[in-house]
Amino acid sequence: MSKGFSLIEILIAISVMIIGIVGIYNIAPRTISWTATNIDRFIVSQLAREGLELVRNIRDTNWLKGENWNKDLAPNDYEIAYNSGLSSFQDRFLKIDGDGFYNYQNGASTEFKRKITIASTTDPEGIKIKSMISWSNNKSFTIEENLYNWR
Numbered sequence: 001m002s003k004g005f006s007l008i009e010i011l012i013a014i015s016v017m018i019i020g021i022v023g024i025y026n027i028a029p030r031t032i033s034w035t036a037t038n039i040d041r042f043i044v045s046q047l048a049r050e051g052l053e054l055v056r057n058i059r060d061t062n063w064l065k066g067e068n069w070n071k072d073l074a075p076n077d078y079e080i081a082y083n084s085g086l087s088s089f090q091d092r093f094l095k096i097d098g099d100g101f102y103n104y105q106n107g108a109s110t111e112f113k114r115k116i117t118i119a120s121t122t123d124p125e126g127i128k129i130k131s132m133i134s135w136s137n138n139k140s141f142t143i144e145e146n147l148y149n150w151r
Contacts, residue, residue, distance in 0.1 A: 044135060045141060045143075047112060048114070048131040048132070050082070052145050054081075058086065059147055075120050078117075083105070084105075089115055095107040095108060096108055114131065116129065118130075121146060125148055125149040126148040127146070129147055130142060
């Protein structure tokens with residue numbers, strides 16, 4: 001009875017190891033690509049949500065000031081950032097500043113554009129808000145919400 005490995009056993013073991021290593025090297029680039037795509041999707045979803053929140057903040061500020069709830073919320077296409085109000089849509093890229101805030105004035109350019117569309121609804125006490133983010137390779141993400149004068 002031999003206590004060593006046969007040549008066939010060694011070849012099978014090496015083949016299994018090679019198949020495993022090749023599999024890992026094939027999966028690694030895909031995983032990196034999926035991770036980058038998921039990071040972009042997360043950022044885009046949060047930028048779209050922020051757009052809706054900033055418009056909602058304008059409505060709420062109008063209430064607090066005792067003004068008409070939909071003042072400055074006329075139907076049109078807009079840009080919006082946390083440090084500025086609504087401005088006419090200019091199809092500009094957002095920038096990210098040193099503190100991680102997205103805006104149009106300061107910081108490094110990004111690949112993201114945000115378009116806020118305000119439209120009338122059938123209800124005179126409501127408006128439809130659409131926040132669309134577009135980025136590389138003609139990708140886009142849109143969320144919508146209806147705002148009302150519920151006060």
